Amino acid sequence: xxxxxxxxPEMSVQEAETVTLSCTYDTSESxxxxxxxxxxxxxxxxxxxxxxxxxxxxxxxxxxxxxxQKAAKSFSLKISDSQLGDAAMYFCxxxxxxxxxxxxxxxxxxxxxxxxx
Amino acid sequence: xxxxMQNPRHLVRRRGQEARLRCSPMKGHSHVYWYRQLPEEGLxxxxxxxxxxxxxxSGMPKERFSAEFPKEGPSILRIQQxxxxxxxxxxxxxxxxxxxxxxxxxxxxxxxxx
Numbered sequence: 001x002x003x004x005x006x007x008x009p010e011m012s013v014q015e016a017e018t019v020t021l022s023c024t025y026d027t028s029e030s031x032x033x034x035x036x037x038x039x040x041x042x043x044x045x046x047x048x049x050x051x052x053x054x055x056x057x058x059x060x061x062x063x064x065x066x067x068x069q070k071a072a073k074s075f076s077l078k079i080s081d082s083q084l085g086d087a088a089m090y091f092c093x094x095x096x097x098x099x100x101x102x103x104x105x106x107x108x109x110x111x112x113x114x115x116x117x
Numbered sequence: 118x119x120x121x122m123q124n125p126r127h128l129v130r131r132r133g134q135e136a137r138l139r140c141s142p143m144k145g146h147s148h149v150y151w152y153r154q155l156p157e158e159g160l161x162x163x164x165x166x167x168x169x170x171x172x173x174x175s176g177m178p179k180e181r182f183s184a185e186f187p188k189e190g191p192s193i194l195r196i197q198q199x200x201x202x203x204x205x206x207x208x209x210x211x212x213x214x215x216x217x218x219x220x221x222x223x224x225x226x227x228x229x230x231x
Contacts, residue, residue, distance in 0.1 A: 045225075047219060
């Protein structure tokens with residue numbers, strides 16, 4: 001079974017600084033997808049960034065980027081120029097490739113990010 | 118284009134009552150996924166449905182829980198004879214195809230059992 005581990009229950013960053021959230025996963029699959037979701041106090045799950053395992057290039061979305069190390073099964077999220085609105089729970093998630101019963105996401109336990117002035 | 122709509126947002130039930138949680142997927146989406154989030158935990162997969170079919174229910178408790186996604190109308194997650202341990206946030210996500218590399222989530226229903 002696939003597992004996703006987020007070893008940092010809480011992180012703190014000052015506004016305008018950079019922070020990196022860690023995620024490791026375990027799988028025997030070669031084709032899969034990795035995600036970072038943001039959950040603000042409103043509880044809405046918001047997709048931040050997605051990485052396809054077959055792509056060597058790290059995904060980037062504006063101030064958010066990932067460091068995908070396939071051999072190490074590591075998938076960290078870097079937030080640059082942190083803003084107060086970035087404060088939230090961040091969840092790392094895994095999905096195997098394919099369809100049908102492969103369609104479910106496996107989530108980590110989350111990292112609570114605080115942004116201070 | 119409205120997003121995934123879940124209602125109610127908050128639901129309080131006494132022990133032994135039934136809870137019905139509704140999820141209307143985004144327009145054009147025929148695949149629905151239900152997840153449960155216990156306090157201070159990540160989301161756990163419960164069930165994946167396509168119109169009128171259950172594709173994967175490997176995360177559903179064997180008793181008291183059921184889900185449906187009829188041809189017309191929203192998907193329903195039904196919990197019979199609720200217990201305190203059922204208190205959680207229940208999220209629904211939908212996708213256009215089963216290759217849901219970008220599933221869209223609703224805002225969840227917070228169920229409190231008193």
